[in-house]
Amino acid sequence: MPKILDYIEYVKTEDGWISRKVHDDGDFIMDRRDPEAILEDISYIERGQRPPWTLLGLPRIIVNGKVFRERDEI
Amino acid sequence: MSISGVEVEKKAVPYPGIPTTADGAEAVVWVETHIGQAACAYPITSSSKMGEGFNYYVANGMRNLWGEPLVFIEPESEHSAASVCEGFAVAGGRVTTFTSGQGLVLMKEVLYTIAGKGLPVVFHIGARALTFHSLNVHAGHDDVMAVADTGWGIVFAKNAQEAGDFAAICRRAAESCGRPFLNVQDGFLTTHTVESILQPEPELLKEYVGEPRLRNLFDPEHPLMTGVVQNQDSYMKGKIAQRAIYARMAPALREAMDEWARLTGRRYHFVESYRMEDAEYAIVGMGSMIETAMATADFLRDQGKRVGVVHVTVFRPFPGPEIVEALRNVKAFAVLERMDNPIAQSNPLTAEIKASFADAIAGTPGYPQIDRVPIVYSGSAGLGSRDVRPGDIIATYEHMWNGRERRYFCLNVKHPLALEPPFDPDIRPAGSFSMRGHSVGGFGSVTTNKVIASFLGMLGFYVQAYPKYGSEKKGLPTTYYLTVANEPIRTHCEMHHVEFVPINDVNAFHHGNPLKGIQENGMVFIQTSKTRPEEVWAGIPKHAQDVIIKKNVRVFALDTVKIAREVAPTPDLEMRMQGIVLAGIFLRVSPVLQHLEASEEELFERVEDALRKWFGKRGEAVVQANLQAVRRGYEEVFEVPRQVMLASQNEAAD
Amino acid sequence: MAEREFPKFAPTHEPKQPLMLDIEDFNRRIVGAYNRGVGETELEADLSTAESFIPPATAKLRDFSYIAPEIPLYDPSNCIGCMECVIECPDTAILAKVIHPDTLERELQKVDDPMVREMVRARFGKTRKYWDTYERKEPGSGGLFGIFIDPTKCKGCAECVEQCDDFALSMLTKTEKNVPLFQKAFRVFESLPETPAEYIKEALLTDMMLAERSLLYVGGAGSCAGCGEATAIRMMLAATGFKYGPENIGIVAATGCNTVYTSTYPYNPYKVAWTNSLFENAATVAMGIRARWDQMGWKHKKLWVLGGDGAMNDIGFQALSRMLMSGMDINVLILDTQVYSNTGGQASTSSYTGQNTKMSYHGREIHGKTERRKEIAQICMMHPDVFVAQTTCADFNHFYKAVLAANEYEGPAVINVYTTCQPEHGVADERASQQAKLAKESRAFPIFIYDPRNGETIRERLDLKGNPAVKEDWYVVPKTGEVIDFIAFARTEGRFAKHFDKDGNPSEELLKAQEDRLKNWRLLQELAGLR
């Protein structure tokens, strides 16, 4: 069955920012692999903006465990 | 020259036709190889002859009238033959197929898709009885009736002339209305019967049918989707909308017939009325037996009977109003059909004619106003080429004028529903000379017969020639028939009256009666290696000798095999040469010379002309060999003198 | 009824019989009415419906935006530009372009809405394939690679997600708010110039779908979500179109699922000439077309016959065989679903032993199909001088090579392709290529190419490359030691479910099916000279 995306997650760890795509209530997780791209996303988030690649689709974004943007919230 | 059973307008026309002899199959192939681009056909008797004929020209590099090389494809079934045609036509090509019987019904599914896509093809049908309780390779109309409602125009020819002419007429009509046509002729009875015809001139075909310019529905540079899927939202709309297109079919066909008449003088109608002016009784039907009925009507008219005949030339689009118009004034008419469906309201043509009368009397717009309906009789005849004779036609009229109650009957079988012929007159044209040859399958008798027919045709006579085909193969006895006359020959029945019987089969006297129907003062020719009249006579069984003497029959003999062997330039021509020798004998014994009012010298000049026309391309040696064969047959055939016959009889009496 | 005047349809030469079809009118009036849901009631039974021809690509105008609950979400940062999602999508709903950054900026100037501009810009990323390699060679020459989803064509099957090994795609729940954004972005994508030729490496077959001439199947067809057949058709057209252009392609389709989902009035997903006659005669209709094309000197044009296993193995077998003996330059793509999919999944001779299908139900007495499977590709091989391939869409390079070779081959060619049929195989929507891959690995459906040009003997002509462990009976996964036999394949599909007991043990019949597959595989090995 297709995996359905729940949210995009950004977490600051000791090694720096990581980002993951969480599906099916956490049953399936995709890691995002481009650190540069993740950092760029963070720069937007720090400015209070949605990372641009999520503008199309408007998925929920969770940053360090807190909802940063709800689904459909620009 | 007028032509058998076809109305010829008596005025100067641009294309009067080329007088020749051909059977219905050849007449069609002539047209198709000139105007067509391709044929895809699968063998089935009797239409195979057309496919083979087309292929023969393709194999020899023939090009059509516009210089294009022709294409021939033999697929693995008629379903595929029709499908290949569909493909060729979808891509904008002018294409045909030839089929019969089972082949036609196997094609049925494809006939619908061809019509639905608006592909203006023409298929030629040698109508054949369907395999039901048994297989039969001969004429029947149930195959055509089985596909009568597939959206194709259907035209029935009753002789070879029409079969060829309709090939062109159907093509013009199809391409102008954008819908396909079946050109139907009776299997064997028309496809394989050599007749004197006027062949359409190539220039005529070029002008009349025109260059193939068909819409290409499969041009990748202008892509299009054809043959789509439709549901409740659209399928019915598409089907109903086709009414507007089908409304163009009848005018297109009428225009094609008019234009043909203007150019050739040969006038065709949807419904052909023959001697119907003041007719009280009529016979109605389609195909070759209706021409026999026409000849019979002449005979009955001479006896003061007010009878006529109606040939339904166009079965689709069905000419209901025209048929009512043609038949409204008769007391009764009988519809003869070459099929039988005992559980239908009536057989199909009868049913549609009855429906037309019902519409007419109910005041349906478009129909003639009538206040009575004639009595409608319906008969089955000629199924699987069962003979339909003048006597059967007379029986049908008699049934009507006696006002018999039984509305359905059949002809020429022993059955409670059958009508008994009161007599069976010889209605061949006056002065006809008929030959029935007895031979053995594989002996080239079919060719012999055709050779003689072509010959006589070239000498300016009307001929009709056909072999009697069974489904049996080599080595079994076969017979072949030929009639020569000074008028068109319109009877399409087996010959019961013969003037000349050539016998190539030594056993002919043992497994049948080769003298059946021989006329007073008739002639017999016997192929034999014997050279003395006494020996020849002695070889004839007593019962036959008695008939010969009683009917004053003359007996001729010659070893044509030996002559053929001597004159044939190559061994493969021997069989054919035997036929040519027999042609010489025919010229000697038949009244041809008297009719021509020519001297022997003049006769041989004309024979040589004919041979040159025919074999000229193969070189002078072949022409001379043939001429020699004719001459030797003519000169060397010897007669068994009357005294020899009587002497032996006397001996026997002693 | 109004008889309208029909403008002429640019014909090769002026035909006597007019074509009653005006493309502009068709798209506006007829497709328009259907799109508004009033085609059935409002459109007249006029002459344009009489023959019911359909102009090309009308299905482009069809909108499926609201049929599926989810749509792929693309994450450019993970994407390597492998194109596999684009190749495998059955509905042409996911497309890619490579664009120079300057061109992109210039184009974006034309977009008014700053959010849309931002959105579109963010879809393009720098991949090694189109950026790094170019930049290394010549700075400033790299291209940005971007993937776009057409929400009007996407059926939400998730085949693309399954195909993407790089986790660049996820399925996202559609909302009233995000769907219009997808539509807007896709409109901008379509307005962008075609991928310049320098970014399309001819040798890299996977790149073919970057070129517009390869995209000859526009989607909007009525196939099931994830249908394996549709992908095969798209891929065949991509390889053929890329090499020869749409103006040189025609398709004769045999009745079956393919004709129903691609030609149901008034939606046509094809940009090429197309015709259907019946179920069993596509090969012979093609013979007629080929004969006419050749007569007109159109020898260079490519003619493809499409049909299911029912159409080719069964009812149209004799027509196919006849065509193969014609020597004509006709290619056949057999969409082998191992079942009569269109009529609801009845057994065909291509069905596997034990398969639970209609007309060979798995019941208490009889356990599914009892006969063996007919191998149409092998039978075709035995017709002289016929190019034959058996392949799957999952093996896209193998598939593309087969198509290119079939096109090059001057004579009849047959490609039998495994096409997953979700409802009849009992597999999930996104499984088309995964199941095809498994079918190959398990010897259920070995792939091969048989090219008569390669030599005199069968072993020279027959190439089994592409199958794992070609010399062995079964393929064993190196890491896990799992044996990929037919039972392993059957275990993953609903059509064989009844052959396993509650502990997962296979039935006797399934073991027989396994034997059948092994025999077939060994036969191929023998023919290829590997045994």
Ligand SMILES: Cc1ncc(C[n+]2csc(CCOP(=O)(O)OP(=O)(O)O)c2C)c(N)n1
């Ligand atoms: C003569 C005839 N018989 C039966 C049918 C019904 N029919 C249409 S498509 C089809 C099955 C198609 O199966 P296949 O060729 O395998 O193609 P698929 O639908 O599986 O792609 C059948 C039985 C038909 N159209 N014509």
Ligand code: SF4
């Ligand atoms: S979800 Fe399916 S239809 Fe949609 S883009 Fe992906 S593969 Fe295509």
Ligand code: SF4
């Ligand atoms: S399959 Fe994944 S990595 Fe490949 S092009 Fe598509 S999104 Fe990018």
Ligand code: SF4
């Ligand atoms: S039934 Fe099967 S073959 Fe037909 S459209 Fe659906 S998935 Fe495709």
